[in-house]
Amino acid sequence: MSETKKAVFTKEMKDTHTILIPTMLPIHFRLLSTVMAVYGYKTKVLSNSGKRVIEQGLKNVHNDTCYPAQLVIGQLIDALETDKSLDLDKIALMITQTGGGCRASNYLYLLRKALDKCGYENIPVVSATFMKTEQSPGFSLPLTMILQLYYGIMFGDLIMLLNNQCLPYELEKGATQKAVDEAISLSEELLSKHKLLTWNMASDMMKQIINCFKKVERSKEKKIKVGIVGEIYVKYSPLGNNNLEDFLLSEGCEVVCPGLMDFMLYSFANSEFDYELYGMGGALKAKVMHEVNGFLRKKKRQMIELIKENSNFEPPAPFEVTIASAEGYIGHGVKMGEGWLLTAEMVELIQHSHCNNIVCTQPFGCLPNHICGKGVMRTIKEKNPQANIVAVDYDSGSSAVNQQNRIKLMLANARMEQKRQQEAQEKETVLA
Ligand code: SF4
Structure with missing residues (x-):
């Protein structure tokens, strides 16, 4: 068996190479790439999509x-094959490594193997990871950059949240997209000027983002709220979930999607749980992570306060609520894939956001998330009889029609419940 070659992203390449980043969340990734530019990296977030990408993945x-x-x-290889604007001698590819026990930690090796197979073995791969094992000499994540990336994620989450609350209700078509564009360019402008924002700058930016969306005139109509949870890639990526958000909008729903910040907070929280439950990592690391977690969670609470003080938009839940939501359903030691976070997000949607209708997205064959998603649904429904959850599998062989039919069935139940509640309310008014 031939050994997979390993082209390394060196320090010198930082000045000469453009790093291609596969997309997942278009708004967030634009902001994160702005942060990377300030730290000296040239990046390009990919937008190629469709059948060609899936075929390259399968091949x-x-x-x-x-x-x-x-x-x-598939998206990275497709870009190398079809994007004629790329100088392949000055290209590097980025892939994340979670470092957990799940298969995502091996994506880097799978990518190298695929590059080898296609004759691109000289293209270096940058591993975006906190692990010591697979770091690239030309890429580092200093603390200030991590914090700045966190602010980028925070802005992205806020834009996504407000977009979801405006788009289904906008009275003037295109007004929400205009607000999204304005909010992104304001955020990009600020992030491109500083290596590290002060909290005053960040909070002022968030007020400006809120103001962009306050300009969108919204109808008072009551739409069915549908939460989207699941494995991180298929939850967020339109390529991974067959444009689930567009489909739900076309069905007249309001999408509620937990933010990316929570995934980061979940990953960091696990260092504390590891020590508490298994004695892993040592007391000092747990103490440091306790401080870091406290700081980052406080930022989220401050963002929530800003939303409440400056608008009538519905803020997300503090991360402390997310942690507590898992209790009684799943242990905090379950951390393969999205682990306890997936269960907690479903419970939080039902109990905190009053969003009983949920699509739980899973890649076909993803064992951990089938356990933390499908596996806990019965308990969630027993404890919350109003829950209306559907699990949908995604893979290259699944038919979009089948997926949509399963979701339509869940929506039919949601509409029946909405009608029942309206009738009960009307009856109450008549009696009063
Ligand atoms: S898709 Fe599922 S099995 Fe694969 S790495 Fe992600 S969580 Fe693990």
């Missing part, structure tokens, strides 16, 4: 591998 990654790996690697 170059074993079909037993997780669907997100097929899409991410």
Whole structure:
């Protein structure tokens, strides 16, 4: 068996190479790429999509591998093959490594193998990771950059949240998109000027983002709220979930999607739980992570306060609520894939956001998320009889019609419940 070659992203390449980043959340990734530019990296967030990407994934990654790996690697290879503007001698590819026990930690090796197979073995791969094992000499994540990336994610989450609350209700078509564009360019402008924002700058920016969306005139109509949870890639990526958000909008729903910040907070919180539950990592690391977590969670609470003080938009829940939501359903030691976060997000949507209708997205064959998603649904429904959850599998062979039919069935139940509640309310008014 031939050994996979390993082209390394060196310090010198930082000045000469453009790093291609597979997309997942278009708004967030634009902001994160702005932060990277301030730290000296030239990046390009990919936007190629469609059948070609899926075919490249199937051709170059074993079909037993997780669907997100097929899409991410397929998108990178497709860009190399079809984007004629790229100088292949000055290109590097970026892939994340979570460092957990799940298969996502191996995506880097799968990508290298695919590059080798396609004759691109000289293209270096940058591993975006906090792990010591697979770091690239030309890429580092200093503390200030991590914090600045966190602010980028915070702005992205806020724009996504307000977009979801405006788009289904906008009275003037296109007004929400205009607000999104304005909010992104304001955020990009600020992030491109500083290596690290002060909290005053960040909070002032968030007020400006809120003001962009306050200009959108909204109808008072009551739409059915549908939460989207699941494996991180298929939850967020329109390529991974067959444009789920567009489909829900076309069905007249309001989408509620937990933010990316929560995934980051979940990953950091696990260092504390690891020590508490298994004695892993040592007391000092747990103490440091406790301080870091306290700081980052406080930022989220401050963002929530800003939303409440400056608008009538519905803020997300503090991360402390998310942690507590898992209790009684799943242990905090379950951390493969999205682990306890997936269960907690469903409970939080039902109990905190009053969003009983949920689509739980899973890549086909993703064992951990089938356990933390499908596996806990019965308990969630027993404890919250109003819950109306549907689990949908995504992979290259799944038919979009089947997926949509399952979601339509869930929506039919949601509409029946909405009608029942309206009738009960009317009856009450008549009696009063
Ligand atoms: S969580 Fe699922 S999709 Fe992600 S790496 Fe693990 S098995 Fe694959």
